[in-house]
Amino acid sequence: MFEVRSRAGKIALQVIxxxxxxxxxxxxxxxxxxxxxGAGFSNYRAVVDxxxxxxxxxxxxxISAGVIVIVYVVAMLxxxxxxxxxxxxxEFYFWLLLACLTLPEVVLLAPLFVTDQRLNLYxxxxxxxxxxxxxxxxxxxxxxxxxxxxxPDQLFEAIRVDGAGSIATFRHLIVPLTRPIAAAVVIFTLIxxxxxxxxxxxxxxxQSMQTITxxxxxxxxxxxxxxxxxxxxxxxxAIPEVxxxxxxxxxxxxxxxxxxxx
Amino acid sequence: MDVISxxxxxxxxxxxxxxxMSPEEGAARGGPRRGLRLRRVREGVKAASxxxxxxPALLLCVxxxxxxxxxxxxxxxxxxxxISPNPASVGFGNYTAIFHDPxxxxxxxxTGIFFAGTFVAQTALGLIFAVLLxxxxxxxxxxxxxxxxxxxxxxxxxxxxxxEMLSPTGxxxxxxxxxGLGMLAQPWIGQTxxxxxxxxxxxxxxxxxxxFVLYYAAISQIDESVVxxxxxxxxxxxxxxxxxxxxxxxGTTVALGxxxxxxxxxxxxxxxxxxxxxxxxxxxxxxxxxxxMVIQLDHVGYAAALSILLLFVAVVFGxxxxxxxxxxxxxx
Numbered sequence: 145m146f147e148v149r150s151r152a153g154k155i156a157l158q159v160i161x162x163x164x165x166x167x168x169x170x171x172x173x174x175x176x177x178x179x180x181x182g183a184g185f186s187n188y189r190a191v192v193d194x195x196x197x198x199x200x201x202x203x204x205x206x207i208s209a210g211v212i213v214i215v216y217v218v219a220m221l222x223x224x225x226x227x228x229x230x231x232x233x234x235e236f237y238f239w240l241l242l243a244c245l246t247l248p249e250v251v252l253l254a255p256l257f258v259t260d261q262r263l264n265l266y267x268x269x270x271x272x273x274x275x276x277x278x279x280x281x282x283x284x285x286x287x288x289x290x291x292x293x294x295x296p297d298q299l300f301e302a303i304r305v306d307g308a309g310s311i312a313t314f315r316h317l318i319v320p321l322t323r324p325i326a327a328a329v330v331i332f333t334l335i336x337x338x339x340x341x342x343x344x345x346x347x348x349x350x351q352s353m354q355t356i357t358x359x360x361x362x363x364x365x366x367x368x369x370x371x372x373x374x375x376x377x378x379x380x381x382a383i384p385e386v387x388x389x390x391x392x393x394x395x396x397x398x399x400x401x402x403x404x405x406x
Numbered sequence: 407m408d409v410i411s412x413x414x415x416x417x418x419x420x421x422x423x424x425x426x427m428s429p430e431e432g433a434a435r436g437g438p439r440r441g442l443r444l445r446r447v448r449e450g451v452k453a454a455s456x457x458x459x460x461x462p463a464l465l466l467c468v469x470x471x472x473x474x475x476x477x478x479x480x481x482x483x484x485x486x487x488x489i490s491p492n493p494a495s496v497g498f499g500n501y502t503a504i505f506h507d508p509x510x511x512x513x514x515x516x517t518g519i520f521f522a523g524t525f526v527a528q529t530a531l532g533l534i535f536a537v538l539l540x541x542x543x544x545x546x547x548x549x550x551x552x553x554x555x556x557x558x559x560x561x562x563x564x565x566x567x568x569x570e571m572l573s574p575t576g577x578x579x580x581x582x583x584x585x586g587l588g589m590l591a592q593p594w595i596g597q598t599x600x601x602x603x604x605x606x607x608x609x610x611x612x613x614x615x616x617x618f619v620l621y622y623a624a625i626s627q628i629d630e631s632v633v634x635x636x637x638x639x640x641x642x643x644x645x646x647x648x649x650x651x652x653x654x655x656x657g658t659t660v661a662l663g664x665x666x667x668x669x670x671x672x673x674x675x676x677x678x679x680x681x682x683x684x685x686x687x688x689x690x691x692x693x694x695x696x697x698x699m700v701i702q703l704d705h706v707g708y709a710a711a712l713s714i715l716l717l718f719v720a721v722v723f724g725x726x727x728x729x730x731x732x733x734x735x736x737x738x
Contacts, residue, residue: 145537145538145540145541145625145633145646145647145651146537146538146540146541146643146647147541147637147643148541148643154542157538157541157543158543158544160538161535161538161539161543161549162545162549164531164534164535164538165549165552165553167611168552168553168555168556168611168614168615169552170577171556171564171567171568171571171611172552172555172556174567174570174571174577175564175567178567178570214466217462218462218463218466219463221459221460221462221463222459222460222462222463222464224456224459225456225457225458225459225460226456226460228456229455229456229459230455230456231455231456231457231460232457234456237460237464239725240464240467240468240472241463241464241467241468242724243721243724244467244468244471245665245668245724246668246671246672246717246720246721246723246724247471247474247475247672247717247720248671248672248674248692248693248696248713248716249672249674250674250693250696250697250700250709250713251474251475251478251696251713251716251717252471252474253700254477254478254481254488254700254706254709254710255473255474255477255478255481256474258477259473274466274470275470277466278466278467278470278471279471281463281466281467282467285463310459331558335557335558335560338560339559339560339561339562339563340560341560341562341675357560357562357563360562360563360566371566371570374566375566375567378563378564378566378567381560381563382558382559382560382563385558385559386555386558386559389554389555389558390551393551396619397619397622397623400619400620400622400623401622401623401626401627
């Protein structure tokens with residue numbers, strides 16, 4: 145996009161972009177560096193040795209996986225309906241969904257607390273998985289609907305001429321063709337579910353149910369904050385997400401490029 | 407009628423080609439009953455109804471979230487501490503109280519400043535990164551990852567890092583002293599004058615990557631030949647950006663504006679975890695105010711009224727921005 149011919153110009157461009165990136169790198173360096181200060185890698189040992197650490201890790205993984213599966217299935221079905229099928233009052237339903245984007249988690253706390261206890265969902269995975277999914281679905285549908293809108297109608301006509309009903313169309317066209325945008329949905333849903341702090345804090349009371357975002361609180365005491373271990377646990381919590389992002393990066397970018405939000 | 411090109415569902419009907427006849431034609435040949443049947447087939451053939459497909463999304467979102475909104479609306483008419491079994495109804499009392507609450511107006515003002523500042527900064531930075539990383543620079547792949555990684559990491563995880571960095575003995579002030587700008591060193595999050603800008607800077611750090619990936623994706627779709635033609639006509643880099651790139655990504659900008667506005671109204675994690683909405687409410691937002699009202703002060707009814715007002719503002723914002731977007735027909 146930006147074209148520079150001269151050698152000096154190229155160097156200047158490189159310097160400018162590097163200087164711009166540095167402030168984004170700086171906090172990450174501070175995080176890793178401080179997490180190693182003092183006792184070095186023993187800080188990480190201390191984090192992993194928190195009683196039940198692997199259990200928290202597992203809980204986070206189960207909750208994230210549950211949310212991702214629900215959001216993926218529901219968003220794919222819904223966006224196919226919104227994008228390519230006939231629905232009376234379609235935009236009304238779409239707005240009904242989009243309005244959910246505006247809802248802050250805090251608003252859900254009191255009503256869900258009462259309902260969870262009535263339905264015996266309190267302190268189960270569902271108490272976190274269901275509201276988190278509900279909060280993630282609108283954005284996932286928004287992304288995926290735009291993506292499917294961008295797929296040529298001729299494809300859908302062709303497969304219909306070949307005798308496929310809407311279920312077969314979904315299986316043979318939508319599922320394989322939406323893989324790039326699915327990667328974006330998975331990444332954003334993973335970020336939302338794995339990073340969530342408030343829902344597990346309020347709805348998962350017993351120690352064995354808690355999630356990895358609550359680990360730093362083990363090192364925040366009334367009188368002494370063990371800063372290095374808080375940062376070590378921050379690094380440990382962030383690693384799975386960074387790995388997932390790097391693994392899906394190519395698909396993710398392709399999904400967004402193919403017309404997610406234009 | 408062109409049978410080949412019109413959509414049909416032959417799998418279900420061996421006589422699908424016949425079904426493509428116009429109903430009148432069918433009626434003429436097979437009598438009125440047959441015509442009726444064919445018309446029904448034809449309607450089924452056009453495109454199946456999508457309602458069953460969107461039902462799961464509606465059930466889960468509308469069911470769960472709208473139920474919660476309704477419940478919150480009910481609570482907002484009560485003077486309730488969240489525990490007592492027989493709360494008194496106060497009608498719109500909570501709402502009138504909110505309109506006389508300086509902390510509410512303060513929170514709204516912070517939200518406005520926060521939105522304007524972070525949106526402008528993220529848009530500018532995101533677009534510049536997207537343009538520069540689409541150019542021929544080294545390490546572009548690495549830089550892309552560095553800019554996006556903050557989006558991936560939870561605010562809850564980064565908060566302790568920023569608390570340390572922005573403290574009077576923290577890395578930011580150390581760097582300032584190191585490069586001879588020691589007079590700028592100050593307790594960034596500890597004083598009212600710089601607390602809000604600090605929160606905004608942290609937010610920009612977290613979310614620029616998001617603007618960046620969307621702009622990066624949008625720029626990938628600009629037709630190369632248009633850019634080349636403009637260059638042949640003598641357009642420089644800045645002209646290309648102003649006349650071609652910026653208009654082509656307008657849809658993305660509006661979408662990001664909508665999401666930023668909603669995000670600003672929902673802001674909770676960063677001001678709360680960094681500063682507990684302080685000092686002296688300098689970083690109080692609607693989200694943090696609601697949280698304090700519910701969890702710390704037990705004014706559940708008042709908090710519910712605040713939540714309803716927040717939702718109202720957010721929906722109005724969303725509708726205004728989105729309909730502007732639709733009108734421009736940028737979104738397909």
